[in-house]
Amino acid sequence: MTKHVDMNSDTDKLSPDEKKMLKQEIKKAWSEFPLDMKKFIMEAKKEKLKALYMIQGWAKENGHETILDLISRKIAHKEAHIQDMEKDLNQ
Numbered sequence: 001m002t003k004h005v006d007m008n009s010d011t012d013k014l015s016p017d018e019k020k021m022l023k024q025e026i027k028k029a030w031s032e033f034p035l036d037m038k039k040f041i042m043e044a045k046k047e048k049l050k051a052l053y054m055i056q057g058w059a060k061e062n063g064h065e066t067i068l069d070l071i072s073r074k075i076a077h078k079e080a081h082i083q084d085m086e087k088d089l090n091q
Contacts, residue, residue, distance in 0.1 A: 030088075038085075038089055041085075042082065042085050042086065045081070045082055045085070046082060048078070049082065052071055052074060052078065053075065056071045056075060
């Protein structure tokens with residue numbers, strides 16, 4: 001029997017508009033972040049990308065076409081974003 005994991009908690013989560021606003025504010029302040037913090041964030045994004053690759057492989061092996069299509073697009077977007085971040089760090 002598969003146990004269902006509830007991904008929602010009782011915490012006060014951000015609304016979609018608040019998430020968008022937070023992203024915008026972080027992008028604005030990015031140049032002010034210390035280098036070690038930028039590197040840590042980039043490494044965390046690379047780890048998340050690894051998890052997406054794992055999900056992609058699982059979806060491919062188990063015939064989940066919708067997941068495969070959506071996650072493949074998300075991976076392409078994340079890879080481009082990481083490349084941009086690496087260019088910024090190497091300047």
